[in-house]
Amino acid sequence: MEARGIAVTGSAGPGRRLQAASPRYGEKAIKAFLAGCAFLSIATTTAIVISLMIPAVDFFRDVPVGDFLFKTEFAPAQDLFGVIPLVVGTFSVVLWGMLFAIPIGLGAAIYLSEYASPRVRKVVKPVLEILAGIPTVAIGFFGVAFLIPLFQDIWPGTFLGGPPGFYMVGAAGLCIGLMIVPIIASISEDAMSSVPSGLREGAYALGASKMRVATRVVFPAALSGIVASLVLAISRAVGETMIVLLVAGNTPNITFNPVEVVQAMTAFIGVSATGDIAQGTVEYNTVFAVGTLLFVITLAMNLVAIRFVRKYRQVYE
């Protein structure tokens, strides 16, 4: 558009070689700078691994790996380093979250992809995207200031050992669920919308009802995308910090009971690193050992999700 963008370098005679008039050092410098930006992402990954590994290796010099992974008592101040209570804590919150979010998220996805009129879709989808953008500290506040008092009021007597106290796994799960519903809904909806409409029309022509088309044709055809959305959602839930810090309590506990309190892996990291533990002690290194475990779990889940996404792209694109 601008004349500067067009490099007219005089009349090229017949004998002129097809080479740039100058070595173009500027171009090369720019390319090198841009390459540096791209490599920064690899440097970040390396830095994450280094900053987790060095203290974690120190930790495992003091505490045997077997004790860390399989012992069932966690109290770093008393030299008990079994990580099982934290892992169970994380997954009990995630379990309750998924019990809420899977039906709601998939239901919303099927509705948006198969049932909703374009007009309704145009409204509901952005609203779900807004939900995805709400900071988790606000969702955690909702849990601790609204859901828990609500549960205390409506809890049926001593059901499951209730009524709940000031913190509870179930409410934390519900908040986590609220956080991941948009993830499940939007990725699954993408997968379902990319199922070719020929499949639907074929099923309708054979006399299938709308529900049958949605559940027996579109759902299986989009399954790998749906699985990817669920795995990504679980990985996001496992890594979530603020909600479990605010709502789930902070006591290591091996339970899946929604009324009880637990401490999740992320919550332990958040709490311990905030306090003033001296650098270099085993307690300080515990943070990094737990962080390494968390990193490995979410990384593995993400690799699985990427594989599933690639699978459904291959089928229909």
Next chain:
Amino acid sequence: MSGGPEDRYAGPARVGAAGARAATEAALSRQPGGIVLKNRLFRAFLYGAVGVALVGLVALLVDAFIKGQPRLSFDLFTNPASQIADNAGFRQAILGSIYLIGLMVLMVVPVGVGAALYMEEYGKRGSRLNRLIEINIQNLAAVPAIVYGILGLAFIARGPIDMGKILLAGSITLALLVLPTVIIAAREAIRAVPPSIREGSLALGATQWQTIRHQVLPAAVPGILTGVILSVSRALGEAAPLLLFGAALFVTADPQPLEVGWTALPVQIYTLAAQAQPELRELAAAGIIIMLAVLLVMNSFAIWLRNRYEQKW
């Protein structure tokens, strides 16, 4: 069933046509009552699912508004944090967030756009190096925020870089956290510029950088900007990684970029919400209203921008 073209036929032909039509319809639309009921129940379940999700969102917003509304005033922005809940405000937290996000944008925009340009314009598509960077970015996007906090603490604040728990270190951490999102959004925007534009520019003798600078980037700016705004709004609400910088402590002095002793809006909200006293929770709710209002404005602007400048080539 009347009113169609068959009205023009008279007598037996009309009766015959109507009969055939009725028979066809009866045969094709006959579905056992069970299927109809099942379809209705399924539809009700779907409406319920969407309804629950929307009700959750609305309840969250309304609850924060009801609880925080009595505390909403301009003093909230200017009053410093205080032990006395009645005149406590978010001055340091808001200033801290502004510094954090401002510095983060300065770092993440050139680096993110640069990385995207390299991958889309210079790197050979499908080459092993490009694939490695791509997979790496996908994985970085899924690393939990608190792990970035560990990175910030052990690599930037201490460890190899060792700049201390200053505000800038927190800002760098947030920049690394949102970098994958910015790169992914910028790549999509750059990829949406059709190759013919580049080829035209190169054919006229422009160098590769001139092509990028004058043709590709201007066309991709709205998409890039949308991605940047969305990452800013994510960083603005992110509290977890900042906890590791000691940002949850009680701060009463205005923050400085190169000094320790700072906090951010979401972190202060967390500190207040974790207390049991109703006045402090009320203050937390007021903070959430401020934060959500800023986020809503930014996200709406991003969506508007996307729709306004979405270019069809």
